[in-house]
Amino acid sequence: MELEAVDLKAEMQRIGARIEARLDALLAPAQGDRGRVVEAMRYSALGGGKRLRPFLVIETASLFDVPAEMAERAAAAVEMIHCYSLIHDDLPAMDDSDLRRGRPSAHKAFDEATAILAGDGLLTEAFTVLAHEATHTDPSVRCRLVAELAEAAGQAGMVGGQMMDILGEGHPMTLEQISQMESLKTGALIRVAARFGGVLASQNSDIVATLDQYGRDLGLAFQIADDLLDAEASAEDLGKPVGQDAALGKATFVSLLGAEEARRRAGDLAERAAGRMASFGPKAGALQALARYVVERKG
């Protein structure tokens, strides 16, 4: 357990550096007035974040020996979608959040118009990356990556979940409603990141389903842990404002279950996620360690 935790940290840093370099190369600066939106895209995509979703793509891809470039490109596309969603969620008309990853959020560092466009640009660029032949030699695999990412990101996934979250501010949600909202808002993208290794390697539907279930359990554990952190951690630890849920009168897993029960559920989900990876043997060690880490982290 101690050894796993140390290895995981090193593995996350190693993969984080690869993703940083890949994003840096994919988002090349542009000249002229257009350069400003690319600068904002780079500001939001580079230099920070846990890179949880890229880590899932890279690690599930490594179960099946997918070449590094393909895995990194798919991982970068998923991270672009994540970063776009953070930019738009932080906007004054949405969650109105001025701080992100310990820095001013995009609309504060630039301006609202530039932030909206930077989000649009990252969302679009993700599909440019996936459709390119460098991402996979088989175009039917590339189409599947595009289709799965678009579904996870769109109105049936992340966009729909954010809509539910915003409307939930007006009428505090039940546990079932929160679970459904989170499964769309954050769960769908985490699941697709976990699936991508299997999709890149053209694995059968049973294997992709196992990866999907791992991602589902992990994503929910992650979200419950996030609620616990929002309720208990300091802004300095998190690099973003805390206590926001309570301030907005939002129901959360913690407010509905209590901290103790929420922590117990997150732990159970993490163990179940780790258990699902057992059949992949030692190669899945980092994915198992990750499941335990997401509920134990302090930021």
Added chain:
Amino acid sequence: MELEAVDLKAEMQRIGARIEARLDALLAPAQGDRGRVVEAMRYSALGGGKRLRPFLVIETASLFDVPAEMAERAAAAVEMIHCYSLIHDDLPAMDDSDLRRGRPSAHKAFDEATAILAGDGLLTEAFTVLAHEATHTDPSVRCRLVAELAEAAGQAGMVGGQMMDILGEGHPMTLEQISQMESLKTGALIRVAARFGGVLASQNSDIVATLDQYGRDLGLAFQIADDLLDAEASAEDLGKPVGQDAALGKATFVSLLGAEEARRRAGDLAERAAGRMASFGPKAGALQALARYVVERKG
């Protein structure tokens, strides 16, 4: 000329109805809180617009006898991108426009958060549609459609052009700068719409280049004509506010060239676009008529 104009109007109405039905089917209403964002996507995508870009996809596809369903799906994807860009451009932080197609713009009919999400949803849905096998039997063609649409929509296209347009409010642009801005902001998507017929039919690069050049000339003619309408037409004719460019102190083709020279250039571009279609014979009649129509229209 008279006959062409009558035929074009009927053809545009016929294709507009097919696109309306296709978008209606692709954007099925959703239940629950998530339904609100889908409602806003439908509000913005259905019930209006000239459907210029879908018309280009359908008509260029018909040059090569592409099956109707494939052409309509590709056309609907392009129109989703166009509609998303209108929603986001109209936002208070961008052009702050309350009227669109004679109705309240999305953030007035709903609210800002819902409008941002509806734009995000339409942008994402376009790629869901293109990646689906119903759009083309050959996955390499579907990947190419995704790649070309993403490039036209992203920071190297529409997003970059909108950034240039916004920054241009601060320092009035030269003719060269306006041409470059418009070629990204509106030109890139019109060009890709014209190319799509050739891409769907796997035509050689010479033919796709001819379609591209037609789209480039048509797009620029369209934009110059738009500037003339903004300077001269009434809000009732256009279904959106007029005189906005002058009010914002923006340089336009009309302010830089004068109305007479702008009208002459638009006419020349339209004739050149029409001429490029001559080699395709009678099947290209509607595309030729369209080129002339965009500079003669009153709204």
